[in-house]
Amino acid sequence: MGGNQILKTRMAESGFTQAELAEAVNADLRAAGYEGTVSDRTVRNWLTGKTRWPHHRQRAALEVLFNCPATELGFTTQEDRTPTAPPGGVHSPVSDTARTILPTVAVPSLGPRQRVGLGDVQRLSAKFALVIADDHRYGGKLTIEVQAAALAGEALALQARGTASQRVRAALYGCAASFTSSAMWAAIDGRRFDTAQRHFDRAANLAALSGDSTIQFRIWSHAGSLYRHMARPVDALAANDVARRLPVARRDPLFASLGHARHAAIHGLTGDAGAVRQAVGHAQNALLQVDPDEQRPVWITAFYDQAELENLAVAAHLALGDYEGAEARAHRSLALLRPEMRRTRAITTARLARAQLGQGDLEPAVATAMSISADPTGQHPRVTGMLHDFGNALSLTARSSPHARTWDQYIHDGRRNPQ
Template identity: 70%
Template sequence: MEDNDILKRRMAEAGYTQAELAEAVNADLRACGHEGTVSDRTVRNWLTGKTRWPHRRQRAALEAVFQCPVTELGFVPWREAPPSASEEVTLQRRRFLFASAGTALGASADRARHRVGMSDVDRLLAKFSVLIVSDHRYGGRLTIESQAAALAGEALALQARGTAGQRVRCALYACAASFTSSALWAAIDGRRFGVAQRHFERAASLAAMSGELTIQFRIWSHAGSLYRHMARPIDALAANDVARNLHIARRDPMFASLGHARHAAILGLTGDARAVRQTLGHAQEALEASDPAEQRPMWMNAFYDRAELHSLALAACLALGDYEAAEAHGHSSLALVRPEMQRSRAITTARLAQAQLGQGELESAVATAMSVPADVAAEHPRITGMMQEFGAALGLLDASGPHAQVWGQYVHDRQRNPQ
């Protein structure tokens, strides 16, 4: 019995613990109507080689999570009874995710193909709207990433087993691209950058087939954010420029504003204060020129507004070391952020604490940091990292001083009683 070193390596690249991989696989199983029965022990059996060939449903879920054939995860097939008809349909839907972009899994010649229409697209979008709400509340959880990937598979399954006109086919590709883009963002938010890169590559391919400029903008804009969080500003600027140069950004000032705002956040990493100020000015002007009544995708309406612009400006100024301006943007963002945007509020609050700390306002900084909800700080990888960075910076400034002691006691109490 040999260890499955390939699966171990792929888990490390994706940032999965045994418990997190079990959660991701179970989320995909549940999204397909099955029970989520995978546990830590199940994953341990995969890693130790005790289970060399998982159950077919688990194999399909693993393929959805890692976006590759299960044989590329170190599993070795053995002879087993053929799947039932219903399981075969599910397996075909999953495998389509890993086929080449131009290949469709057709139904067998003797199977009737049903007509796919815009009502099917609307049904998918209704599920997507629920996922968007969950994303804004909880952020980069594996369950959100897996659910988004499963929705993309559902959209592609309709392409594979049904007949549709060109308009519907483009809409289905756009749905699949949009859902994969949400999986990309969840992976970015969860600091699973290797997985995020694979989601980006898949989403970009699907978006190109859709011909839909709004989703192409979203994906390339997300790519810019991915590289920004990876501290690769040159790649981030190049990716975000792809988004900013699309026709939709020239036609709709709202898209132009988002493109400029994210560009400013990236420019902050380069230390170019003049470019940051200019780009934030362009973002503000474009947002003021936009028509709020214009029809836009739900993902745009769900998050981008003046509060988000100030939040990105806060990130830009924080990177520059302009802590006074950063604090001003932080207060403006918190005054405007919508109640349901819990993740955004927590991220902005954490950044505000860093801006106050940068100005030597230790008491205010600690109070601000402690106002981040404990459950959010504990469960959201990005915010957890920001809180750790805050504590380290406070320790350098205050060492064993009273503010560091207050913060240390707070962290200790929170770890003992996270609720």
């Protein structure tokens, strides 16, 4: 085969498209104080072999992103292209093992190493807050996934190029893990499950290095959601149990409540109504004990509250076929949702329509489904999937009814041709 097959394979394993890799490298370059000039064409030249040895700054960024020397990404210098025997033929399996486990590498010296402090961590966290805000408005977008992954690259670039205290290094690993977890969630939300699994593997390693049970909770809780959306409830329960056993879930009732609420949604898939009721009850009791003045990460305070608890309960009751219970919970969630939670409002409204349809209330069900705007939130992959399922269920329930015809006309005139 021609071209750089090693780089192509590593990109596939990491979930990078050409555009995503270009953006991630540019983010690393900008973090190091350089202009980000890598484009799709640059990456294509790497893959085709037209560029066999990238610029040293680009190589350093690639080494941070892929956690290995550039020579292990299929790049070769002119000297490397002349076959020679390795001196002594010595190879260290220990170094290979460490490289597999640890997401940091020694990068080429680029001059004096800068001092990295908590101010740098705070700067990254401020950027992260903007990604979180976009996620809750729209969710599932590839651009959100790329932005989050690029921020993780910035955090790791600071690790590699700067000197820092142990506390700051742990915080940078935590940032990288948190950003990667956001990329994972965007992939889950966008139904890109293979990519989400790759983000999870990387995020779990980074979180372990941070020693922060808060970010470990987020990652394992996301893993539970990933497996729930993949209809793998046994794996979902196991992953969510890891999150629920972490110190932060025992210490902070907000984390405990989220863990129980997500467990309820998973139990819905197993058909265990008793377990759903128990988990929702535990989630509610824990939420009532939350101190609202306690300092917490933005990623949990930005979305988890009574409205989200109700929304997860809706998912559980729908999975059980308890449409009356699902409708009641959906109305409560919609009444409590914060205005900026556009994506969640669209998802909850779609669930409400399905709950109404399940009770045979065709007219309100169709009206509810049609109330979801065909703007970016209405085009969210989860929403469009739910509305497709709604249309199928409506057709099976009352194919020749005027309500079914109204829905079909709406889909044809409205959602396929949004203004």
